Amino acid sequence: MEIILSIVLIFMIIGALFALHARDLLSALISCGIVGYGLVICFLLLKAPDLAIVQIVVETITLIIMIAVVLDSTRHELKKTAIERKWKSLINSKALVNVLITVIIGIVLLYSFRLAITHLNPFGEHTLRMSEAYLYGGADKxxxxxxxxxxxxxxxxxxxxxxxxxxxxxxxxxxxxxxxxxxx
Amino acid sequence: MKGMSSIVKKTTQLLSGMIFLYGIYIITHGHLTPGGGFAGGTIIAASLIILVLAFGSDELTMVKRKEGSSVTESLAILAFLLFASLALIIGTNIFFHNYLPEGIIGNLISAGVIPLYNILVGIEVAAALFTIILAFIIYKEEISK
Structure with missing residues (x-):
């Protein structure tokens, strides 16, 4: 299950990245939809049908509203101003430093997450005392x-x-x- | 906003009622099966929104509908608060106390006030979402005039 979950999560990340760089607003919206519907599949895999129903319905309605708004506006990206172009050239000259900083931060975060995860129980096992009271006494109460x-x-x-x-x-x-x- | 073709209009007429009934089912069975007030209310709002999108705003008078849905939403949340504070008078003096009899677990009429809360939250969510999309459509109409 974890493998399927990771595949869905990678798809969601790709969809979010594409939404940032899309030239057309409509294709950006549809790739935003990948994130929402991927989340529905994640909820279903993690056995949360209540959340999945709410997520799929709310995602559909927000997509409908946003597509109705986008179809009435200027869809394509406007031309960049001179200031933006200047910023872009400045960023490109420091690309190596940026990539280096990103890689270092990524390695540090992965290492610390691994340290934290190895001390935890597997997902779904060892429920807390509070949730045990809810789980076994909730239906009767x-x-x-x-x-x-x-x-x-x-x-x-x-x-x-x-x-x-x-x-x-x-x-x-x-x-x-x-x-x-x-x-x- | 312009309406769509007659095929879309006919299909929407056929489907909208069924989607509305499905939303009512999700709301009333919220304490038995997955779902509840929020999901069912959103489904009911969707069944009204596809009607508005298919038929356009020329054939329907939007302003009157917006007033109605806004009042419905306010009344639903007031009733929710009333049901919650009724527990202060009936039974023990605890806010949000389940004061009705619980019945047999698994029956449609059981769980005390939870189904009533579900129905009120469903009405509130449906009316709020419908009000929001009607406000957008009316704004666009007034701007394009």
């Missing part, structure tokens, strides 16, 4: 067959209420920003 919903709406009710409030605030913010005529 909440009466909900789906443990995730039981935790979301019973043990963590405040959190869910906060999430709903965030959506409410986002809708109000969009309505306020996109208002042309002011209120009398």
């Amino acid at each position: 909440t009466g909900s067959a789906n443990l995730v919903t039981g935790i979301l709406f019973d043990f963590r009710g405040y959190d869910t209420f906060g999430e709903a409030t965030i959506l409410f605030t986002a809708a109000i913010g969009v309505l306020t920003v996109l208002r042309i005529k002011g209120r009398k």
